[in-house]
Amino acid sequence: MNAMTAQNLRSAFGGESQAHMRYLVWANKAEKEGFPNVGRLFKAISFAEQVHATGHFKAMKDESGDFQVTAGAGFGLGTTSENLQGAINGENFEVEQMYPAYIAVAELQNEKAAIQSMKFAIEAEKVHANLYSEAKEAVDGGKDVDFSEVYVCPICGYVEANGAPDKCPICGAKKEMFIKY
Amino acid sequence: MNAMTAQNLRSAFGGESQAHMRYLVWANKAEKEGFPNVGRLFKAISFAEQVHATGHFKAMKDESGDFQVTAGAGFGLGTTSENLQGAINGENFEVEQMYPAYIAVAELQNEKAAIQSMKFAIEAEKVHANLYSEAKEAVDGGKDVDFSEVYVCPICGYVEANGAPDKCPICGAKKEMFIKY
Ligand SMILES: [Fe+2]
Numbered sequence: 001m002n003a004m005t006a007q008n009l010r011s012a013f014g015g016e017s018q019a020h021m022r023y024l025v026w027a028n029k030a031e032k033e034g035f036p037n038v039g040r041l042f043k044a045i046s047f048a049e050q051v052h053a054t055g056h057f058k059a060m061k062d063e064s065g066d067f068q069v070t071a072g073a074g075f076g077l078g079t080t081s082e083n084l085q086g087a088i089n090g091e092n093f094e095v096e097q098m099y100p101a102y103i104a105v106a107e108l109q110n111e112k113a114a115i116q117s118m119k120f121a122i123e124a125e126k127v128h129a130n131l132y133s134e135a136k137e138a139v140d141g142g143k144d145v146d147f148s149e150v151y152v153c154p155i156c157g158y159v160e161a162n163g164a165p166d167k168c169p170i171c172g173a174k175k176e177m178f179i180k181y
Numbered sequence: 182m183n184a185m186t187a188q189n190l191r192s193a194f195g196g197e198s199q200a201h202m203r204y205l206v207w208a209n210k211a212e213k214e215g216f217p218n219v220g221r222l223f224k225a226i227s228f229a230e231q232v233h234a235t236g237h238f239k240a241m242k243d244e245s246g247d248f249q250v251t252a253g254a255g256f257g258l259g260t261t262s263e264n265l266q267g268a269i270n271g272e273n274f275e276v277e278q279m280y281p282a283y284i285a286v287a288e289l290q291n292e293k294a295a296i297q298s299m300k301f302a303i304e305a306e307k308v309h310a311n312l313y314s315e316a317k318e319a320v321d322g323g324k325d326v327d328f329s330e331v332y333v334c335p336i337c338g339y340v341e342a343n344g345a346p347d348k349c350p351i352c353g354a355k356k357e358m359f360i361k362y
Pocket residue numbers: 016048049052121125157
């Protein structure tokens with residue numbers, strides 16, 4: 001694998017791994033604040049970030065060794081409204097800045113596995129940002145969000161509330177494969 | 182919180198989050214290679230790294246915002262023996278280099294929450310390294326390791342195979358609190 005694509009994939013892996021972890025902490029906080037459905041959404045999207053991190057890791061399975069990895073990550077444990085805003089900011093950064101840049105380099109270098117893994121991620125992040133925005137609107141209105149079930153595609157990290165699609169709109173995976181939260 | 186301690190904690194959080202993720206991928210590989218107990222150990226220690234990452238994140242709960250985080254991380258998806266060696270290297274780096282340096286700075290700056298969180302981590306990493314070494318010896322001899330149950334302390338990330346201690350030797354948590362894998 002070309003060095004620049006490998007470096008970008010390690011950075012994306014670092015960012016996804018930290019997002020996965022941050023969302024678990026924020027899920028716990030949402031539950032404590034009396035927003036169990038926001039907690040469910042954070043847990044579901046945390047798993048989606050695990051799907052992305054795992055995809056990136058496997059795309060560079062032959063790039064063994066120890067590296068210093070630089071990645072963007074959000075911090076702070078605020079109110080659930082603040083945490084949702086932090087999540088929206090992180091997702092938008094990935095959609096607008098990080099993945100377009102990394103995908104452009106992977107395309108320049110014709111790195112097919114990296115392109116695939118990152119295209120799945122960028123499409124899923126758009127959906128994550130929208131779901132977090134919907135949740136923030138509810139919380140800012142003093143209510144929990146109306147997501148009694150949240151489904152995650154284990155292939156690409158696409159997320160849908162209140163029911164799984166017949167076929168994943170990003171990767172085509174079948175309804176039966178979705179993981180329910 | 183002092184800037185250097187906050188930067189070090191973010192780096193440790195980044196490293197722990199990536200170790201958590203890497204061990205889940207390696208757990209899956211161990212199961213596929215016919216080493217379910219090594220898979221169990223990877224999953225249990227993955228959870229211990231989540232305990233560390235969460236502790237670090239909470240120790241800097243008021244340090245909100247988006248940052249570029251640089252952290253050491255291992256990559257590559259090899260045989261289970263190779264993956265165990267990668268895990269041992271990562272644990273030893275934390276025990277011998279990363280945490281001693283970061284704890285020294287936190288002590289210089291009298292950052293009590295950071296010292297606590299990182300002292301729990303360094304003590305637990307020593308145990309992780311030993312358990313991975315035991316697992317590697319078994320795998321290199323062609324057998325699965327003899328760990329039919331693995332217990333994790335949810336406060337400090339201490340791990341014990343084949344039974345939980347009455348009291349956690351690192352943090353003092355009671356037997357009933359341990360999580361079984
Ligand atoms: Fe992601």
